[in-house]
Amino acid sequence: MEVVIVKDAKAGGELIAGAIVDLLARKPDALLGVATGSTPLPIYDALVAQVNAGAVDASKARICQLDEYVGLPAGHPESYRATVLRQVVEPLGLPESQFMGPDGSAEDVQAACDAYDEALAAAGGVDLQILGIGTDGHIGFNEPCSSLASRTRIKTLIEQTRIDNARFFDNDIDQVPHHVITQGIGTILDARHLVLLATGEGKAEAVAQTVEGPVSSLVPASALQLHRHATVVVDEAAASKLK
Ligand code: F6R
Numbered sequence: 001m002e003v004v005i006v007k008d009a010k011a012g013g014e015l016i017a018g019a020i021v022d023l024l025a026r027k028p029d030a031l032l033g034v035a036t037g038s039t040p041l042p043i044y045d046a047l048v049a050q051v052n053a054g055a056v057d058a059s060k061a062r063i064c065q066l067d068e069y070v071g072l073p074a075g076h077p078e079s080y081r082a083t084v085l086r087q088v089v090e091p092l093g094l095p096e097s098q099f100m101g102p103d104g105s106a107e108d109v110q111a112a113c114d115a116y117d118e119a120l121a122a123a124g125g126v127d128l129q130i131l132g133i134g135t136d137g138h139i140g141f142n143e144p145c146s147s148l149a150s151r152t153r154i155k156t157l158i159e160q161t162r163i164d165n166a167r168f169f170d171n172d173i174d175q176v177p178h179h180v181i182t183q184g185i186g187t188i189l190d191a192r193h194l195v196l197l198a199t200g201e202g203k204a205e206a207v208a209q210t211v212e213g214p215v216s217s218l219v220p221a222s223a224l225q226l227h228r229h230a231t232v233v234v235d236e237a238a239a240s241k242l243k
Pocket of ligand 1: 035036037040067131
C-alpha cells in the first residue's frame, strides 16, 4: 500500500484526477468506479477541470457506482445514481449508456446485486476505484464486521451512518433509507487500482487503523492492505495519527 500525504483536500483531488487522466490516456474506455459523499468532490471538480482544459479525451470513459440506497423512488435527487449523474457523468459530458450502477428499486434486491457483480465482470472489471472512508473505517457501505470476501449485497445501515447522511436529507434522519446495496469488499478488491481519499481530522483514527492496524473486518478499509495496487491519499489532518 502506498500512502501519499498532501497539503489539503484540493491537492488530493488534483493528484487523483491526474492519475485518472493518465489512466484515460493509456485506456480511453477505462471503467472508473466512483464513491459518493463529500470527500471525493475535489477529485471530480479537478477531473472535470483537467478534461475541459484538454488534458485528455474522456469521451469514452465509463463510470460505475460503488453503492446505492434501497427503496428511494427512481430519480430521487439523493439516490446515488442521481448524485453520480449530477457530479460526474453530466459534467464530463458522458451519455448515460456509459454509466452503470445497481438497481436500488428492484423488487428482488439480491438478484439486482448479483446482476451488478456480473455486469462489472462483463465490462472487464473496474480499472480505478475511488473510495472514501467512514469514521468507523467503512468503505462503500461495508460497515464494520463485513466479510472481507463479500460480494455486492444488501446491507442495513448502522445508526451512525444514517445520522451522518441525514445532512443530504434535510437533516431529517427519518428520510434516510435503512438499507443499501454496496459492492462487497471482495468486489472492491477486484478493481485493478484502489485509490482512497481521506481528509480532515475526523478521519485520522480510521486512516491510522486502515494503514497501520491489523487487517480486520472490524475496520473494513484495512482490506486495502491485501491489494497489490492500493493508494491512500490523505491530507495532513487525516494523516495526523499515523506513526
Ligand atoms: C459512499 C461511500 C462511503 C463514503 C464514506 C465517507 O459512496 O462510499 O463509504 O465514502 O461514508 O463519506 P464522506 O466522504 O461524506 O465523509
